[in-house]
Amino acid sequence: MKMGRQSIAIAICDQQCHSKGRLDYRNLSERLLKSSLFKEVVILEKACRDRNGKLDGLKGKKVLFGGCPFLEESGLYEKTFQDLCLKKADFFTVDIKTEIFDLYEGKENIEENLYRKLVASGNILARREPFEEDIIKPDQKALVYGSGFSGLKAALRLAAESIPVDIVETHGASLSPGYLSMILAEPGMITGLLEAARKAETITLLPQKALKEVTPGEGGFIFRKAGGEKQEYGTIIFAPEREERPAGEIGALNLTQLYARIGSQEALKTGAWKGETVFILDHKTETGPEIFSDAIKAAEYLRKMHCAEVKILLRNARVSIPGLQELYDDCRQAGIIFIKYEDSLYIKNSGSGFAITGVDLQTSGQFIIKDTAGLIIPGKTILSPQAREFARSLNLRIYNDDYSQSDSLWRLPNESNRPGIFVAGAAKGNMDKRAVEEDAESLVFSLRQRLSPAGLRVEEYIPQVDKDKCALCMTCMRVCPFGAMVKDALYRVAKALKSTCRACGTCAAECPAKAIRIRNLEYESLISGMRALA
Amino acid sequence: MVKSLLQKQCLSHERQKALESKTVCVVGAGISGLTVANSLANEGIRVFVIDKNPFPGGRSVQYGCKATDSCLQCGVCLVRDAVANFKKSSLIDASFSSTPRALHRRENDGYDIEVETIPNPIDWRSCTECGECREVCPKNAVKSIPGWKYYISEHCDRCGKCLVVCPVGAINLERKRQYETFPALSVVISSGFKPFDPAVNLKWGYGANPRVITGSDLESLFCREKFLPSDPELKDLKKIAFILCVGSRNIVEGERHCSRVCCAYSLRMANRIKEEYPDTEIDIYYMDIQYFGKSFSSFWAELKRKINFIRSHPISISIDEQERPLVRYESMSDLRCREEAYDLVVLANGICPPDNGEELAEIFGLDLEAGGFLSAATNAASNNGSGRDSGIFLTGACRRPMGIAECVESAYGAAAGVLRYLGDKV
Structure with a gap:
């Protein structure tokens, strides 16, 4: 990577309003400058109140801010970020208070840890390319499972956002009563939609037989066709039809x-x-x-x-x-x-x-x-066996009454329990025509929010459970919005499933024994996590 | 094809720049309005919010969490979060205590919105939430809502004590009416709803009897983490009745439509009260339960064990000798009229269309549905679609009765619509 191509400045607050001893910031800044990653170190006095114009020299550079979470709450970072005309990609904040001082309070190696943390974060910043503004990279398609009303609506809506879409046709496998009643009321509508999908340049319809296997891959999903061909997808939209019991x-x-x-x-x-x-x-x-x-x-x-x-x-x-x-x-x-x-x-x-x-x-x-x-x-309506099979192959969880979304409010409208997979239409719950149309709109927004680089999660930031403290009270399992917490094989301790966890922090906040910690500050894991981000 | 997409991507940074100079006006800062504003601000678009209240959050911020040992998905925390994000965001500006008066189309693109403001005595931009004014106020007129700054209610008698103590000089008791005009490229209407007022019909005894309250009253108690009225006169509330469908599904007294939310909030509140005070006896009078959420069946089965459900719509509420409300209803089992006395009656009042619906419809070129809710005039294909003029979007409970979670979903849809509209313009 093009390291050090741009000068990185670092601005840290020296107040440490909370900790007992003071750090020798001069020593630290010399060490940081020696690391050849940082071109400039600015130490702020009382960053949360006054900037003294020290930051004005940082205009147009990449800037790493280190400070306490109060700064973030007060909106100072954002103001500074606008004052200095920084782009989003040239700006990174480190929460020093909770991640360094609170974790290592009373220990000798605070300075060492702070140094490592700053260098690691600087690495991220140096590697970070300008954000890509489009939702999905052009070579990464979206796969829509289901060609019912909701599937077609979602696909057409995504195509309107210039995202190439493949639709897996599920017609004939199941016909929901809602779909049939729509045909009765407006005979031409669904065929019209199908026609539009066939005509659209960026939409391809695949017969269900072609679907052999879908596996999560790096940065997306790999789809194997029956003939052995491979196709990569950036995201999967699960929009199967429901069939009636x-x-x-x-x-x-x-x-x-x-x-x-x-x-x-x-x-x-x-x-x-x-x-x-x-x-x-x-x-x-x-x-x-x-x-x-x-x-x-x-x-x-x-x-x-x-x-x-x-x-x-x-x-x-x-x-x-x-x-x-x-x-x-x-x-x-x-x-x-x-x-x-x-x-x-x-x-x-x-x-x-x-x-x-x-x-x-x-x-x-x-x-x-x-x-x-x-x-x-x-x-009652249920998912067809094929749709269930597809969901199972992706580890997509099916909840009560065959809905593929939990009733938790702590998610965006179309999120599923798996990152990169979204749920649209009647798979979320029975819907009428109007609701499906609204749902297609909100799907686009959920995609935008979750698939933008800022929404990417860092694998290693999943919860760590302290074996000695965990009482197996199952609070975390109950509160987890994504159903990611389970008991381990021997039923001795709770653990998070890597595949479903989103590092949202709900479990850590709710754990009565305070046995869960989200941000593990071990140097190695931090670095590998950052590689995922960079 | 790929090439054209790539070109589009290269342009997109400039596109982002161009988007930043655009302003979107959001009318109404309830949960839908705030969600639209926050999500647009996340995308780097400037948002201007107008609300008639002196605080953001609308009605739903005055509601309280109904979770017992597990979350019941009432969604009130979403509103608190939205207010917190709104406070943080630097791209959102707001004008409170204001109402839109006129909309002018500009020659090139976009609109000018004329806004009438009667500013609250406390300037929300400079208030530091120190609370000094609240302590000195003799009339208890300084109010606040969770997560937001102070404001002065209409009980103020202009004594001026707060003026002296305010350390930042944020108070100005002269309330001068102001007219301002703001430019906006696109307008999102989320003017919300009006709760049904049971006082219009004397049969409920609402307003006359302190032991008859509405669901909205109980919600505001929940907001302060009290679960029952704490007046000294109303001691020992042992027997409580909830009456559903007050003002909904009844053309004669109220609105024809089903309000969708009253079953859900009544059941959740009854559950919470039962949890807090296990020895209370709760009866729920219902017509049909319309709450049909994802985990409904298990919740319903559990609730049936704790709470007595009576299938009937009461005829009237009178007063017995001890001044307790006496609910008169027709028993479905033997078709006789019965009377039952309660310590407290909660009327689950429904959602009515906003009072100023006609005015808004005229200003923004929208249609009124038969029920009085706003609807998009043209472009029936998209429900979050625009009005007669393009670039005007509708979202939230001004369209039809909605719960908080539904409002959020609808708001994301409207935000997607605005983005698409602005994207075409750039």
Whole structure:
């Protein structure tokens, strides 16, 4: 690397407001100047209050600031950084107080450690190239897994940011009811999106068969095609479609099957669909408002296009997405009957049709529905086996209810538990059309924030657990936003998984025994960490 | 293709420079506005924030954390963080106690925003948070919110004691109305919502009976880490009722839409109170539970064990002999009217569209939805999209009822929209 190409100046505060003894800064600065890394050393008196114009000589050079965290809080660094017209890449701060003095308090080697720390940080600064402003390097593509509505939206949105995208087509593997209801409402929309993706210069569609294996590599992911070809990706966007669980009753249809029947008009006409149609929503499982909306759209369609007698049995009315209340009204006007039932229903299949008995919540009387030809029970949505397999191969964690994101708020909207992998669309949770569109926008922002050089993490900065202090109270496992803390193989001590940890520091802050330390100041690890950064 | 991308990359540093000279105006410094401002400032863009309150953070900064031994994802800490980042950032400037009055399109690019300001007596830029003024104020008019400086509320009677003690001379009791004009390339509207006021309907007895409070009142107690009202008159609050859907899902009394947040905050607050005072008895009157988060099912199952859920929407609240609120409701099991007395009734009031929605819509060329929320007029494809004139973006609870986490997501989307818009201009 081009070491010492530019002169590096160092500015350190000599106040040490906290520590007992004073350091001999003159000695230190002589040593630093001898190291041929630094061209200038400026020692500030009370850096947190007054600069005395000493820093004016540093204009246009790379500057390393060393001081206490109070300076960072007071915004002084940032002000200085603007006053001196520094670029972001030419500026580095070292938190001397917590990393040197607090760690080594009372020990002899404070000066030695400070020297090492400053030299190491100076090394980073010297090696640092100007930041690249684009999100991803042009040779590093993004891989979007899933070609449903959310996958296509995300891909098109990324392509608009001039990021080349490959899409793994998952069509046919699973079709979510939301997707099908969109086809019903706006037949041309999804094909239009696919068309746009095919036409776009920077988007390539790959069939799912081509996908053999994806492994994390250096600075990205390596994707092996079935033929053995390799392709590198900078980031992966996990946007699979969700598929619906089968209806719980024998002979009943779930929404996906119903939409398939609606799609092939014949099945509805040829007598297979006589008599009443009954929808049971929220049966046994808690289904969210999005599935409600899809089911009610199907009911409305049946009523209006086929003049079917439609009844909807509800346990809970879900109204919390916009437009759903209006949909209920439309249905009532079209002649669909809504019945709210109390907790349980009795369903019997008598060959010719279903008999359903339950208690009406409004009147507390029993109702009986006999001989219904069609019984439709929407199920919860889950990830398809292929998508699960893909997630497992990447160590991407799947949480409750098959969502690929934890409900922790300490993350950006589209982050997953793995660095470099983002989650978009219904994999985050069931979504309606509007939510998916918003999600594609926030995905771009998350990418920007996390993949910029400043967002890169340093591998060696993962938490270190003190074996003697750890009481295995599992606080860290509970609080970790990324699920990175686990017990070690012998169940004696907690440890962080290197692959998932983000060095966010939550565990260290929460640990009641103070057994976790994030920034290990061992010289070797610091240097190797910096190599990762530089 | 690669070549053109490379060229673009070489230009990008200049592009960054060009971006820095641009200003984006954010109307409303609630959680959405602050998130937009912070994320744009991270990208090196100057941001100017206007808010009608004398402090940033809007409504959500006045809420309190509801975590018991585990975090319940209420998101209040996100707001505190946003305020802290806002304080630190040097690229963000703000004008508090101000409202936008007019928007003029400039000939080349961008807008001029006319802003009316009635400045707070304490200048937030010079306040050092020493707290001297608070100690001398005889009216207790000096207030603060978590993580921010002091401001003077309307209880001030201009006695001038604070003027004398302020060490930095930040106080000026003459409140002169000012008109200023700021240039901006793009405008983000995040004007937020108004909580429903149950006092409009006498049947709730809100305002007349101190034992009937709203969810927002309870939130402000949580903010000060008290979990129940501490008035000496209201002793021994042993039996508490939460009434959900007050002002939501009811066209006659309030708004038609579901407010999305009241189930969640009521359940979390009930859980917190139960944790703090295990011998309280809590009833929740609900229509349907609309809170459907990711870890909902386990939370719900656990809560059902501690708290009594009654499926009914109460008819009215009267007063019994001991002046306790008497909730009258129709029992679903036998369809009879019943009455139940409580020590405290919490009305989970919903989210209403902002009062000045029409005004904002007129100024910024936006449309009003049927419910009164703002919506983008054109460009229906993008929800964070622009209004009739390009470069105006909408985000947060002024669009539809949203929780804090949703507001943050929506704000990131709007910030991405602004960046794209500015990127095209450079």
